[in-house]
Amino acid sequence: MISDSQRKTLSFIRQYVARYGYAPKLQEIATGIGISSRGVVHRYIQALVQAGYLENLGGKHRGLRLLDKGRESGQAVGGIPLLGKIAAGRPIEAICDQNGGQHGEQNELNLQTFFSTINTFAVRVEGDSMIEMGILDGDIVIVKSADSAKSGEVVVALIDGEEVTLKRLEYTKEGLVSLMPANKKMQAMIYEPGRVHIQGILIGSVRKY
Amino acid sequence: MISDSQRKTLSFIRQYVARYGYAPKLQEIATGIGISSRGVVHRYIQALVQAGYLENLGGKHRGLRLLDKGRESGQAVGGIPLLGKIAAGRPIEAICDQNGGQHGEQNELNLQTFFSTINTFAVRVEGDSMIEMGILDGDIVIVKSADSAKSGEVVVALIDGEEVTLKRLEYTKEGLVSLMPANKKMQAMIYEPGRVHIQGILIGSVRKY
DNA sequence: CAAGGCTGTTCTCCAAATGTTCTCTTACAG
DNA sequence: CTGTAAGAGAACATTTGGAGAACAGCCTTG
Known part of the structure; x- marks a missing residue:
């Protein structure tokens, strides 16, 4: 003490x-x-x-x-x-x-306590579509499990039940779901809501050199 | 109860x-x-x-x-x-x-074991001079204590015994020390070796949103 | 060698912060 | 109305924070 x-x-x-x-x-x-x-x-x-x-x-x-x-x-x-x-x-x-x-x-x-471990998982990122948010190829991102998210949040999303991606979520006026990269060289991808399943919301990242 | x-x-x-x-x-x-x-x-x-x-x-x-x-x-x-x-x-x-x-x-x-805790410390980064390395304002960087480093390593350096900075280290042909930011908008700063004291070498980073 | 000066140690004194114990008031459910 | 809990805040006791004097040992310097 x-x-x-x-x-x-x-x-x-x-x-x-x-x-x-x-x-x-x-x-x-x-x-x-x-x-x-x-x-x-x-x-x-x-x-x-x-x-x-x-x-x-x-x-x-x-x-x-x-x-x-x-x-x-x-x-x-x-x-x-x-x-x-x-x-x-x-x-x-x-x-x-x-x-x-x-x-x-x-x-x-x-x-050990910096990130909550409850309903949390981690994935290694491949590619550099989130580079403008400081997430590089090979980084590990910490994700809190969730099945929905608000506009503007960065989410792990499952598309067509097959493909997983990390992008910023936006809902369009037409009721569609837009997954936006943080990389000027890439374009947003737009889906019908039924094709996109939110897996979790980005809460942190870790990198080791 | x-x-x-x-x-x-x-x-x-x-x-x-x-x-x-x-x-x-x-x-x-x-x-x-x-x-x-x-x-x-x-x-x-x-x-x-x-x-x-x-x-x-x-x-x-x-x-x-x-x-x-x-x-x-x-x-x-x-x-x-x-x-x-x-x-x-x-x-x-x-x-x-x-x-x-x-x-x-x-x-x-x-x-808990991802980063060694021996001779290791962490500092919060202010500013965005390392933004092209994916280190943003507010990130926490993990640093291994060291008093020397090789060209190309990213170091925490003490300048003139007063100021601390995070930059990539390069030794020039003239025997000077160059501290290079990872931001095209900024310029490298060059010092005589005596003015720069290496504190440690960057080994990782952590970010929480 | 003697005289300082610096450093660590010990001590007393005082002020501020913190934990503890009260009393008082208010809100609310039965 | 009554009992209970939440909350504010005063009053007190203790811990903690801090200043500074005095002393001893080590070193340098004259």
């Missing part, structure tokens, strides 16, 4: 070690988490040592060691530390600053 | 724990279920403790523990059935045929 500030401290130390390869000084932690007292940091560290997250080589400079607790089985299984935002466009502030400034934000990504 | 409000409270707590890995505060629960009184929440919690759904480490902040009672048993933990391939381009054979026809293929997607 660790408190909010202790969690923040642990998160900062992990980021710091990941970045520099060695442990931070107490003063660095303090400014990193937005306080000014080394003594307070030391109190947090003692609590983290007590809780089994850290090891402290007493007195030594940068004498902190990370332990594996909290990353492997036991608590947040499948948890990956979520460090904050990053700019794919322009560089922005460093990760730790972002994280330090945010409180109450999610600071761990737990893939 | 628990009341509707108590059920709502329990449901909120479960979701919160699933997402953050620790218990919510009473105030968070209150706003979460749409009321404003911590006292009322406390009353519900006492009822839930009495009914055996929760445990309360009295007085401690975030001192709630979930018990197993009432949980849907048999949840495939982290497992999502992986059904086969789907055509984002043209419709192909039905999913069930695919699945039935393939043997020896992976037929379950376990997000």
Whole structure:
């Protein structure tokens, strides 16, 4: 059982070690988490040592060691530390600053619970008709089972009981069903409602390089 | 027998724990279920403790523990059935045929083990400079910690010790480091090697709609 | 060697946040 | 009308967060 500030401290130390390869000084932690007292940091560290997250080589400079607790089985299984935002466009502030400034934000990504597993399935995508939505050939999409959907939703649809496709759904004025790709080079395909069976609605995607 | 409000409270707590890995505060629960009184929440919690759904480490902040009672048993933990391939381009054979026809293929997607969690972290992407690689604004990217990378790899890099960015790495003939976006509208940025610190290498991405 | 300066440690004091216990009010079903 | 539950909110107790002083050990520097 660790408190909010202790969690923040642990998160900062992990980021710091990941970045520099060695442990931070107490003063660095303090400014990193937005306080000014080394003594307070030391109190947090003692609590983290007590809780089994850290090891402290007493007195030594940068004498902190990370332990594996909290990353492997036991608590947040499948948890990956979520460090904050990053700019794919322009560089922005460093990760730790972002994280330090945010409180109450999610600071761990737990893939085990990230997607609901109830009535959910996954399929690998072939082709690039959804490329403009950031879904590439080979990606895995996460789909929630459903037998109907609203206009605008991206669905997995079974056509004529034989063929399955991933497209954005639109109902036309004429009462037909339009399955629209997200690729300017391709055209929408239009069917009578009876030929299209919704299998599920797109809720996420996963990709591994 | 628990009341509707108590059920709502329990449901909120479960979701919160699933997402953050620790218990919510009473105030968070209150706003979460749409009321404003911590006292009322406390009353519900006492009822839930009495009914055996929760445990309360009295007085401690975030001192709630979930018990197993009432949980849907048999949840495939982290497992999502992986059904086969789907055509984002043209419709192909039905999913069930695919699945039935393939043997020896992976037929379950376990997000818990899909990405290694060792030396791995995740960051949320801001901006759309990697859009041509299918990484959109708001996506979460999975990164393996590393302090060096080869030409062509996509890296998280720290520039001048202050700014973090996600780009494709290239070494120029002149011995400089080029960080290239995957967006034709943007230009590569070129730095002297000393200014760029590699933080990690892109190994995956996750998106939730 | 002596004098600082930096770092980790320990301590006290105080403020803010949080959990707990009340009372009061309102709505509603029987 | 009565009993029950939901909800607001005040009052209190405890935990948590934070500042900063004082001290000890290590290192550098003169």
